[in-house]
Amino acid sequence: xxxxxxxxxxxxxxxxxxxxxxxxxxxxxxxxxxxxxxxxxxxxxxxxxxxxxxxxxxxxxxxxxxxxxxxxxxxxxxxxxxxxxxxxxxxxxxxxxxxxxxxxxxxxxxxxxxxxxxxxxxxxxxxxxxxxxxxxxxxxxxxxxxxxxxxxxxxxxxxxxxxxxxxxxxxxxxxxxxxxxxxxxxxxxxxxxxxxxxxxxxxxxxxxxxxxxxxxxxxxxxxxxxxxxxxxxxxxxxxxxxxxxxxxxxxxxxxxxxxxxxxxxxxxxxxxxxxxxx
Amino acid sequence: xxxxxxxxxxxxxxxxxxxxxxxxxxxxxxxxxxxxxxxxxxxxxxxxxxxxxxxxxxxxxxxxxxxxxxxxxxxxxxxxxxxxxxxxxxxxxxxxxxxxxxxxxxxxxxxxxxxxxxxxxxxxxxxxxxxxxxxxxxxxxxxxxxxxxxxxxxxxx
Amino acid sequence: xxxxxxxxxxxxxxxxxxxxxxxxxxxxxxxxxxxxxxxxxxxxxxxxxxxxxxxxxxxxxxxxxxxxxxxxxxxxxxxxxxxxxxxxxxxxxxxxxxxxxxx
Numbered sequence: 001x002x003x004x005x006x007x008x009x010x011x012x013x014x015x016x017x018x019x020x021x022x023x024x025x026x027x028x029x030x031x032x033x034x035x036x037x038x039x040x041x042x043x044x045x046x047x048x049x050x051x052x053x054x055x056x057x058x059x060x061x062x063x064x065x066x067x068x069x070x071x072x073x074x075x076x077x078x079x080x081x082x083x084x085x086x087x088x089x090x091x092x093x094x095x096x097x098x099x100x101x102x103x104x105x106x107x108x109x110x111x112x113x114x115x116x117x118x119x120x121x122x123x124x125x126x127x128x129x130x131x132x133x134x135x136x137x138x139x140x141x142x143x144x145x146x147x148x149x150x151x152x153x154x155x156x157x158x159x160x161x162x163x164x165x166x167x168x169x170x171x172x173x174x175x176x177x178x179x180x181x182x183x184x185x186x187x188x189x190x191x192x193x194x195x196x197x198x199x200x201x202x203x204x205x206x207x208x209x210x211x212x213x214x215x216x217x218x219x220x221x222x223x224x225x226x227x228x229x230x231x232x233x234x235x236x237x238x239x240x241x242x243x244x245x246x247x248x249x250x251x252x253x254x255x256x257x258x259x260x261x262x263x264x265x266x267x268x269x270x271x272x273x274x275x276x277x278x
Numbered sequence: 279x280x281x282x283x284x285x286x287x288x289x290x291x292x293x294x295x296x297x298x299x300x301x302x303x304x305x306x307x308x309x310x311x312x313x314x315x316x317x318x319x320x321x322x323x324x325x326x327x328x329x330x331x332x333x334x335x336x337x338x339x340x341x342x343x344x345x346x347x348x349x350x351x352x353x354x355x356x357x358x359x360x361x362x363x364x365x366x367x368x369x370x371x372x373x374x375x376x377x378x379x380x381x382x383x384x385x386x387x388x389x390x391x392x393x394x395x396x397x398x399x400x401x402x403x404x405x406x407x408x409x410x411x412x413x414x415x416x417x418x419x420x421x422x423x424x425x426x427x428x429x430x431x432x433x434x435x
Numbered sequence: 436x437x438x439x440x441x442x443x444x445x446x447x448x449x450x451x452x453x454x455x456x457x458x459x460x461x462x463x464x465x466x467x468x469x470x471x472x473x474x475x476x477x478x479x480x481x482x483x484x485x486x487x488x489x490x491x492x493x494x495x496x497x498x499x500x501x502x503x504x505x506x507x508x509x510x511x512x513x514x515x516x517x518x519x520x521x522x523x524x525x526x527x528x529x530x531x532x533x534x535x536x537x538x
Contacts, residue, residue, distance in 0.1 A: 062349045065359035066400075069455045071503040073440055206351075206429035224354040227502045278353040315480045320497040357501045376499065384499040390484075390491040392512035394449060397494075400501040402462070 025164050025174055025264060032197075032265050036213040039200060048214030049272045055201045056208050063276065072149060072222040072274040075229045079150030082143055087132040093147070096128035105155035105271055109260045110163060111170035118173050118256040121148055122231055126251075139250035140234035145220045149229060152220060152273030160217060160271060162264040177261025180254060181212075186245030216263045218275025225278060232259060319383050325375050325410060328383040332373065333414060341366065341420035344411050347398075348426050355403045355428040362411040364395035364420075371414045372397050377423075378407030403428050439533040443519050450513045450537050452484060452492075454506045454521055462498040482506060482523045486513055486537075513537045 036048070043054050053060040083101065086092050094100035098107070108121040119127075122144050126136040137144040164170050181192045192212065195204065200211035219232040226234075233255045237247035248254040322328035329336035347361040362372050372395070373386040379402075387397045395413070403409075408423040438457040443450055456479065463476030482494040491510045513519070515537055522532030 058349065058351060059353050062353045062359055065361075065398075066357065068507070069440070069442075069453050069505050071455065071505075073455060074457045074503065077440075224357040227356070278357075315495060320495075359505075361507075379499055381497060381499065384497055386495045387508065388493040388495070389508075390493065390510070391489050392486075392510040393491050394509040394511065396507075396509050397492075398505070398507035399494075400505050402499045402501055 049217040049269050051210040052208050066276045070276045075146045075149045076153045079146035082147050083150050087134050102154045106158040106161045113167045116169050118260045141230045145229040148220045149274040155271045158271050160266050173257045177257035180258045186243035188243040190243045214269050218273045220274050222276045325382045338421040344422040346411050346424040351427040357400050359400050361398035364413045366415045369395045369413050369415045373412040375410040376403050376407050438531045441535045443537045451509050456504050460502045479523045479525045485520045
């Protein structure tokens with residue numbers, strides 16, 4: 001009996017070790033969801049897509065007032081126009097995407113096993129431009145955000161479905177993203193998780209920290225602070241700066257991988273972009 | 279000349295003769311004929327002087343027939359949703375002032391034919407302050423106020 | 436027309452109008468980060484809404500109205516299908532207008 005237990009214990013240790021070396025996304029996801037369910041027992045799973053407004057009533061009311069006629073509607077209109085305008089060669093964005101680019105945001109980001117990298121929606125938009133002889137758009141705001149907003153809008157209600165194929169490169173990218181999320185950085189020596197997981201719902205001065213579960217569903221986002229629309233990488237850069245860390249470039253591998261992990265953690269939640277936030 | 283502008287605004291009607299004279303004198307360009315923009319009111323640095331410039335007086339009567347819907351703590355001082363509802367009969371205008379703003383008068387809504395006592399907009403507030411709603415009706419001005427806290431954010435600004 | 440989004444919904448005998456206008460609403464106090472110079476004031480001063488040619492609402496605004504301003508008000512006396520016109524003028528003399536039907 002003792003021998004059996006010892007062997008079982010050893011096996012247990014070994015499999016734990018192999019799990020640490022090889023990221024287990026599904027297990028991570030289960031633990032992530034369990035953590036937030038435990039932290040906010042009264043918040044229904046589907047409400048996490050509303051970020052801080054799912055956990056704070058006072059700011060929720062202000063957000064609902066903004067949602068009566070949200071400023072991002074202007075961006076959706078602009079994005080639709082840009083999306084439908086042909087390139088110089090006569091083709092449109094629709095030619096680069098599944099289903100003509102309509103209602104497909106839940107697929108992003110995805111891991112391109114051939115190219116060996118994570119592809120984000122904005123990355124795909126600019127890749128489409130390059131393919132059709134057009135100059136790339138700037139990454140953080142402006143036209144790319146408008147187009148992304150339109151595509152996000154057509155995908156509202158679709159459940160986030162980021163796939164991690166059984167591919168070494170994909171798992172590595174996922175792992176790098178996960179490491180970024182949990183690594184301390186900057187002069188303030190804080191990680192994404194410090195604010196958005198361990199302290200979700202708590203205040204940092206006058207701000208309430210949003211839970212990381214459901215974080216990515218509402219991008220691109222119209223932030224009152226920006227007075228305009230911005231992409232998720234724009235926000236990543238801002239967040240890095242806010243802990244006084246040097247930000248990475250938008251659409252760098254670092255942020256692509258982070259977005260990959262970050263979005264996977266919101267799988268199953270319904271897309272609700274573009275969104276309005278403070 | 280300034281008097282003429284103010285009175286035209288207050289009456290809310292096109293006093294053809296006076297306005298016509300003002301237009302030909304180059305004081306009012308045609309597109310602003312209906313309601314000249316009250317510069318002095320919008321540039322006034324206090325609630326009292328803004329109301330003096332806007333309506334000729336700053337005498338306010340507190341009223342419980344005006345309600346202000348605004349957050350207790352603004353999420354972002356640049357975009358504070360404010361809604362004013364009033365049941366005061368024959369309300370002619372609803373004005374919104376942010377007491378501690380450099381220039382308190384933020385907006386004034388002239389209610390036209392059939393308009394209900396309700397307006398909603400989003401305003402900028404520089405700091406924690408009372409938001410004051412002033413309803414003009416029957417030659418008097420009624421008001422109520424609500425404090426809205428404006429804080430500096432936490433995520434480094 | 437391109438800068439204004441408007442919705443006019445009739446419920447009973449009250450029409451609720453909601454409008455969102457694309458406009459920077461610059462106060463004139465903000466500094467350009469690159470040049471350090473103040474960005475000149477540029478804000479809507481007047482918004483007018485007309486129903487069948489009669490003004491139902493005239494809004495006089497200062498620069499303290501938020502960027503991409505929102506406006507909502509209610510009025511009686513309209514029927515479904517009636518025409519509503521919303522127009523604005525800013526301090527630089529720029530303007531825009533749009534028409535919509537009460538639904």
